[in-house]
Amino acid sequence: MHPRLDITLYNAAKELWPRGKVLAPIDTGYSGGVMLPQQEYQFFMIGELPRRFWIEYTTLAGPLLMKTARAFVRTGDGNELEETRVEAPQLGAGKLLAGRMILKKRGVLLDGPTHISCLMEPQAH
Amino acid sequence: MHALTLVIKNIDERTLRELKAQAARRGLTLAQVFEEAASAWLSRNDQAAAVTETDADNEFYESNMAQLEAEHSGSYLVIASGRFIGAYESLETAGKAIKALSPRPAHAILTKAGADSQQVGEWLGGSLEQ
Numbered sequence: 001m002h003p004r005l006d007i008t009l010y011n012a013a014k015e016l017w018p019r020g021k022v023l024a025p026i027d028t029g030y031s032g033g034v035m036l037p038q039q040e041y042q043f044f045m046i047g048e049l050p051r052r053f054w055i056e057y058t059t060l061a062g063p064l065l066m067k068t069a070r071a072f073v074r075t076g077d078g079n080e081l082e083e084t085r086v087e088a089p090q091l092g093a094g095k096l097l098a099g100r101m102i103l104k105k106r107g108v109l110l111d112g113p114t115h116i117s118c119l120m121e122p123q124a125h
Numbered sequence: 126m127h128a129l130t131l132v133i134k135n136i137d138e139r140t141l142r143e144l145k146a147q148a149a150r151r152g153l154t155l156a157q158v159f160e161e162a163a164s165a166w167l168s169r170n171d172q173a174a175a176v177t178e179t180d181a182d183n184e185f186y187e188s189n190m191a192q193l194e195a196e197h198s199g200s201y202l203v204i205a206s207g208r209f210i211g212a213y214e215s216l217e218t219a220g221k222a223i224k225a226l227s228p229r230p231a232h233a234i235l236t237k238a239g240a241d242s243q244q245v246g247e248w249l250g251g252s253l254e255q
Contacts, residue, residue: 012216012219012220012223012233012235013220013221013223013224014217014220014224015224027248029247029248029249030246030247030248030249031246031247031248032246032248042231045179045231045232045233046205046223046230046231046232046233046235047220047223047233047235048179048232048233048234048235049234049235049236049241050183050186050187050190050234050236050241051179051183052187052243053236053241053242053243053244054243055243055244055245055246056243056244056245056246057245057246057247057248058245058246058247058248059247059248059249060249064248066246068244069235070216070235083216099248
């Protein structure tokens with residue numbers, strides 16, 4: 001079972017992704033932002049990077065080129081929209097994943113025994 | 126969602142028989158099969174349009190990259206329908222420009238001149254999937 005993270009995505013024109021808030025599986029082995037299935041990626045193609053700047057991933061099966069687009073993400077119930085990258089393999093189906101570009105900006109608690117993942121809020125003292 | 130009744134005339138009898146058999150094997154109604162087929166067909170057309178536009182936008186960018194980067198360094202460049210739309214100071218204004226395009230393109234290039242570059246990442250394949 002995956003740990004998952006609540007995310008809401010917007011394309012480069014800040015239009016809400018029709019799927020709304022989704023629970024994206026967390027993948028700490030993926031250094032990118034949000035990976036999407038091919039069909040879902042189309043919504044974000046109005047903010048795509050030139051092909052020469054698409055991200056090439058090193059994988060256990062060899063290099064993999066990902067189509068890459070600018071997007072915005074909101075996590076949990078937060079109000080802040082931050083810029084991120086959404087990606088889909090140039091060849092292949094793709095899948096929904098939240099990678100380290102998303103994780104490194106926030107605290108996420110993974111509780112294995114209870115299968116719960118929580119966003120940690122900074123607390124003022 | 127409001128469901129409508131659709132009557133199809135002159136469909137090939139053998140095709141319909143095979144369709145019914147396949148639907149039964151997958152536990153679907155004929156209506157579900159037609160909906161699935163219609164979605165796939167519509168999606169295929171969208172994808173084809175996007176691929177064509179992607180090629181046109183990238184060809185324009187590659188042909189004009191040096192000039193665009195020199196003239197608009199640090200700005201967000203928007204290319205759509207195979208032409209230069211404009212250079213914008215922020216991602217927000219570039220996004221608004223894309224949103225205002227009519228007709229709405231299926232694809233646009235949005236790049237920050239002088240800042241975007243080829244990136245290399247790693248995907249070690251579902252480290253938490255087990």
